[in-house]
Amino acid sequence: MKAVAAFGKYPIEDVRVLKDVEIDKPVPQDHDILVKIAGISVNPIDFKTRMLIESEDQSRILGFDAIGTVSEIGANVTNFVVGDKVFYLGVNNRSGSNEEYQLVDERLVGHAPKKIMTAEAVAIPLTGVTAWESLFEKLAFVPKKDANQGQSILIINGAGGVGSIAIQLAKWAGIKVITTASRPETIDWVKKMGADIVINHRKDLKKQLDELGIHEVDGILMLHSTELYFNVASELIKPRGIVMSIVATTAELPLSILKNKSNDFKWLTIFTKGIYHTADMASQGATLNQLAKLLDEGSIKSTMTKSVEGINADNLRAATKTVEGGAMIGKLVITGEFDAEV
The missing domain is CATH 3.40.50.720 (NAD(P)-binding Rossmann-like Domain)
Known part of the structure; x- marks a missing residue:
């Protein structure tokens, strides 16, 4: 499957910092669901995490907002079935959402809003x-x-x-x-x-x-x-x-x-529940369901202000540069297919 990998401590202007790559498609186990990604957003935590990569030869898949469709489920999944549209923020100790298919624990996942656009919804989870x-x-x-x-x-x-x-x-x-x-x-x-x-x-x-x-x-x-x-x-x-x-x-x-x-x-560190599997871990999924309800009924609105089509290293690099600039108001999202030639 396709993914965008972040490498080393290069500045965002360097073409080596983000690369379109091919990696193995994961298989869900236990409480994990496998989600086919339809949209991501760019957050300051993405480039803060990138700067923690210790050497120019190391890489990881970033991304902390996601929306997509459940493709496969683990043996102990009870909240979702294949075909459900979901959104979530994941955790920072697992592979992120900048990949075609992502594993995520079902307890951290909510059903996506039904009455707003994909680009608007993916701006919300984190x-x-x-x-x-x-x-x-x-x-x-x-x-x-x-x-x-x-x-x-x-x-x-x-x-x-x-x-x-x-x-x-x-x-x-x-x-x-x-x-x-x-x-x-x-x-x-x-x-x-x-x-x-x-x-x-x-x-x-x-x-x-x-x-x-x-x-x-x-x-x-x-x-x-x-x-x-x-x-x-x-x-x-x-x-x-x-x-x-x-x-x-x-x-x-x-x-x-x-x-x-x-x-x-x-x-508050938002990843605590997911990293440590706290007793109230599933509350994040419940919160996302409540946020989806509020979005659908118009009680709150998306903060998405810019949307780009096509998930690839070039678009992600440009989007990250914009967010790193510090003057961005609202959220910048990228939706669509992973469309790079690898």
Whole structure:
């Protein structure tokens, strides 16, 4: 089968960084399903993972968003049958979605939305599940429509992939959303996503909120520069409120400043359930089914802003270069067949 392999630590402009290759088609066992890929999307984690490849001779198949059709199933699969259309985000310790056929554990998979395009749907899994788990598992908001009236959240970096979905889910759940953005185009974007208040992350966050008469929030979701915003988060979070982040830092965080108000600080790595086969591993599949329902009924919308046809090294290289540039708003997806001559 065809695949796009990532090699070594080449810059994305180098033609050697991504290559169209032929590899063996895998066979599903146990809880795995084999999915014929119809679409992928490009995320910052793709190139961050690529840079971990130790030498120019080593390679791996990347890709963390996927949509496609179940081609074969393992002996213990119960949630899917051959022919089902599915979407998912997979895990980062297995071969990714930049291949014609991918193995994935059924417990991490959801039935794809039925009323939106393939390109729109494949933009959702990674950022959608991350946003859902952030809001409803880590920050402990109630995952029901309008169930959190009177509560508020500060989302730092609302215009990013996770922030764009988190804003929408928070609004669906009845939470007042304050978020950060600085460029005119990102301010417009987060307002389009439903943000109630937008403040500038390049300026003093507390001062801006004080001027608006807002002195505390119920939860804080940090999606950028954890160490930079940790201190101000400790000032803005209400007593016994929760601060969380998905962004790793090498800096030592002063956790003791959260003690007086009995605040919690939580981390989220979205691949934990899949890597460690936690008891609640299947919740990711359930979350994807819920996201598909919300997409189909129009309660949330896809963040796909650019779609390319034809999955091959050239298109993936160009798409990755765009995302690596840092100015991309929304998600960039690639759909269709693996069409390179290998």
